[in-house]
Amino acid sequence: MQFIDVDKVVFAYDNDEETGNTVLKEISLSIKKGEFVALLGHNGSGKSTLAKMFNGILLPDSGDVTVCGMNTKNDETLLDIRRKVGLVLQNPDNQLVASIVEEDVAFGPENLGIDPVEIRKRVDSALKAVDMYEYRDHAAYKLSGGQKQRVAIAGIIAMQPDCIVLDEPTAMLDPQGRQEVMDTIIKLNKEKKITIILITHYMDEAALADRLLILDNGTILTQGSPKEVFSKIELLKRHKLDVPQAAQLAYRLNSCGFKIDELPLNADDCVKMILAQIEKV
Amino acid sequence: MPLLEIKDLSFTYGPGTVFEKKAVNNVSLSIEKGDFIGIIGHTGSGKSTFIQTLNGLYKPTEGQIILDGKDIWENPKKIRNVRFRVGMVFQYPEYQLFEETAEKDIAYGPKNMGLSDSEIKERVMKAAKFVGLKPELLKKSPFELSGGEKRRVAIAGVIAMEPDILILDEPTAGLDPNGRDILLAQISAYHREKENTVLLVSHSMEDISRIADKILVMNKGNMFAFDDTKKVFARGEELEKIGLRIPEITKIMIGLKDRGYNVSTDIYSVEQAVNEIIKLKKPNRKG
Amino acid sequence: MLKEITLGQYFPGRSVLHKMDPRMKIILLTVFIVFIFLTKNYVSLAIMVVSVIFVILFSGVSLKLYFKSLKAIIFIVLFTSVLNLFYGTGDPLFQWKFITITQAGINTSVFVAARIISLVLISSVLTYTTSPTDLTDGIEKLLKPLSVFHIKIHEIAMMMTIALRFIPTLLEETDKIMSAQKARGADFDSGNAMTRIKTLIPILIPLFVSAFRRAYDLAMAMESRCYHGGEGRTRMKVLKYSKYDYIALCVVCLLCIGVIICNIRLPITLRTGM
Incomplete structure (x- = not known):
């Protein structure tokens, strides 16, 4: 049994399959504990719908989603699932419940009926984990987008989850905010061993994941490590998806006689690759 | 004579109050007809405030904005006419849609200009074409459309006013790569065909480098650079130093x-x- | 600009007033307001006004913010006190055509002005020094007894928390939508009442649509964070009366006794209710 299993999930909004509103078409995948998985795809590819399946916000029309053996269709274990799998949404303004940072972070643990002293501890450590501790008594609406998003993440961490699903958490942020959020996500994955499922359409963010799943029109188009997936440049281009510029450059150089042993996904690796080629001769 | 001349422009929020904050500091530059200018800078660099002074949404605390040889604040009562000539598409413009149909929403600006019905109709059709909206979508409620379509309706709403200068604040924010590419191509085609002036604010240097002829870099309320795209990129290391992503x-x-x-x-x-x-x-x- | 509205805002701090229990603050505020309106002569009025000033100084919140909260009501204060100025009975102090000003009129208008200003300031102290969550927590606890009448106190308190959280967000959004419509030539400043109402439609519809979208997102976020009503819910901050609360209680009691004594012992200046 995997940590999260998605088995032949079909889902349509309006429950009207004839009109072609089927968003997910018999999708199956599984997520291991501690993994960092990125889900990529166009708007309308079904990636956000899939994100909401992991903690039972949406339930499959057919097929099953199980978390640690618990089916999301089972009402009795739903709270357990939501404690284990947290969800962070795209719009940083819409998911903070309380006006003050620390009070918002406390919201989840409070719902779980945890002892006040313990909540205090969890809130402090969650805020430290996302580097927002000194903002604990600030008004939430005055923070920058990146900071709000980190508070939202802290609100999930305070429930001590095994996994965080992030649905395009950086789509509405500026480059600095994006960087802050991505640094936080990676830190949580590496240091706290929290499983990360990141839904995004930024290729540079996806390149940081252990595994990449590309969704297209409700099915999985391809999956694998970022290097494997981005080496299928033709396939990605055909489906109008981006490829990191470093990988594009390497690919083009390859057709001009450069040898590529390993696909570079960022500028540094790409420079190294080019140097190796120039200096070898 | 340049189309738009910005002379020693400064803008301060809430002067003399607890909230006082200088957002734009002594910016001077000229924009020629037909320029395609990309504007980059951090959040808080003053770029949003700067563009909102250009169409008279904010009145400069100091300095002048001269459109076609005339100070736009010469007659404050006529500031609405400036807004028709300097069209502004805000960030996430789809959140401003309100009419029953997409067509009516696009017609809102032209209607405020006091144009005739036939003229409005023609402009709506032209604007819809520029942003690639299919005619059958125009009869639908804007709230039934997809995110990308809504955005296009909103942009068409400003294009339909046929402004001499079109300003777009992060028009591709939140779109997927495909949607982004299509929209940028449409803006670019609009610029080529109408031969008018476009100012495009973006966080993405990649996007700007692809379509802008000139780049304005704002940093801490000041103009950091204003030059041809190639020349600005030659200063890549400096741009990285002020924290911009190249x-x-x-x-x-x-x-x-x-x-x-x-x-x-x-x-x-x-x-x-x-x-x-x-x-x-x-x-x-x-x- | 709308963004600068301070009403119902909280300013974090470490003052004695920040440390007090919200329940005690709400109770004392109520008592305080009642006594502001029970003052019958200048001495008792002075007691209340001076204590309002002391409370403000103790709150550790910038005085500028209090002035701002007053700016919003200055018109009402002027209007009512000027009106009262002419409504006095008794020997006229000043007479010009149909205008008569009496000592009683002056008294009433001073009292009215002082009372309204004190009322607004002391209420501002509560919202400035109490976080919205604390405030709603306090109200929830104080209203708890009402749940025997099947009133859903927890739900009401949660709604207040959310409303307070989203007021600044929606104000900011209103500003943005207004700018966007102005850029399309909307004219909010001219025209008669009817056309003015019409010009509001392009603001109100997008605002409602956005509020619904936000509500949908928020509901999803709350569910994801295991919200399932008030049952079995604990709170991080357990409300507890501390020494500050008891001290404040004593101080307010003394003030009240002072006001009562002054009212009884000293001649009454103001006979009307208001």
Whole structure:
């Protein structure tokens, strides 16, 4: 049994399959504990719908989603699932419940009926984990987008989850905010061993994941490590998806006689690759 | 005479209150007819405030904005006319839609201009075409459309006023790569066909480098640079120092230069980079 | 600009007033307001006004913010006190055509002005020094007894928390939508009442649509964070009366006794209710 299993999930909004509103078409995948998985795809590819399946916000029309053996269709274990799998949404303004940072972070643990002293501890450590501790008594609406998003993440961490699903958490942020959020996500994955499922359409963010799943029109188009997936440049281009510029450059150089042993996904690796080629001769 | 001349422009929020904050500091530049200018800068660099002074949404605390030789604040009562000539598409413009149909929503601006019904109709159709909205969508409620379509309706709403200068604040924010590419191509085509002036604010250097002729870089309320795209990218290292993200490709070229290779760093497309790097390999082979 | 509205805002701090229990603050505020309106002569009025000033100084919140909260009501204060100025009975102090000003009129208008200003300031102290969550927590606890009448106190308190959280967000959004419509030539400043109402439609519809979208997102976020009503819910901050609360209680009691004594012992200046 995997940590999260998605088995032949079909889902349509309006429950009207004839009109072609089927968003997910018999999708199956599984997520291991501690993994960092990125889900990529166009708007309308079904990636956000899939994100909401992991903690039972949406339930499959057919097929099953199980978390640690618990089916999301089972009402009795739903709270357990939501404690284990947290969800962070795209719009940083819409998911903070309380006006003050620390009070918002406390919201989840409070719902779980945890002892006040313990909540205090969890809130402090969650805020430290996302580097927002000194903002604990600030008004939430005055923070920058990146900071709000980190508070939202802290609100999930305070429930001590095994996994965080992030649905395009950086789509509405500026480059600095994006960087802050991505640094936080990676830190949580590496240091706290929290499983990360990141839904995004930024290729540079996806390149940081252990595994990449590309969704297209409700099915999985391809999956694998970022290097494997981005080496299928033709396939990605055909489906109008981006490829990191470093990988594009390497690919083009390859057709001009450069040898590529390993696909570079960022500028540094790409420079190294080019140097190796120039200096070898 | 330049189309738009900005002279010693400064803007301060809430002067004399607890909230006092200088957002734009002594900016001067001229914009010629037909320019396509990309504007970049951090959140809080003053770029949003700057563009909102250009169409008279904010009144400059100091300095002047001269449109076609006339100060736009010469007659404050006529400021609405300036807004018709300097069209502004805000960030996430789809959140301003309110009419029953997409068509009516696009017609809102032209209607405020007091145009005749036939003129309005014609402009709506033209604007819809520019942003690639299919005619059958125009009869639908804007709230039934997809996110990308809503955005296009909102942009068409400003284009339909046929402004001399079109300002777009992050028009591609939140779109997927495909939607982004299509929209940028449409804006670019609009600029070519109408031969008018476009100002585009974006966080993405990649996007700006692809379509802008000139770039304005704002930093802490000041004008950091205003020059041809190529010349601004030649200052890539400086841009990185003020915390802006430069395109990956430019970074690679700077990386190569740092290792002692004689490559130019004013490069921002994969195409240009390939040509430059191949040059490196050939002389080496001979030696 | 709308963004600068301070009403119902909280300013974090470490003052004695910040440390007090919200329940005690709400109770004392109520008592305080009642006594502001029970003052019958200048001495008792002075007691209340001076204590309002002391409370403000103790709150550790910038005085500028209090002035701002007053700016919003200055018109009402002027209007009512000027009106009262002419409504006095008794010997006229000043007479010009149909205008008569009496000592009683002056008294009433001073009292009215002082009372309204004190009322607004002391209420501002509560919202400035109490976080919205604390405030709603306090109200929830104080209203708890009402749940025997099947009133859903927890739900009401949660709604208040959310409303307070989203007021600044929606104000900011209103500003943005207004700018966007102005850029399309909307004219909010001219025209008669009817056309003015019409010009509001392009603001109100997008605002409602956005509020619904936000509500949908928020509901999803709350569910994801295991919200399932008030049952079995604990709170991080357990409300507890501390020494500050008891001290404040004593101080307010003394003030009240002072006001009562002054009212009884000293001649009454103001006979009307208001």
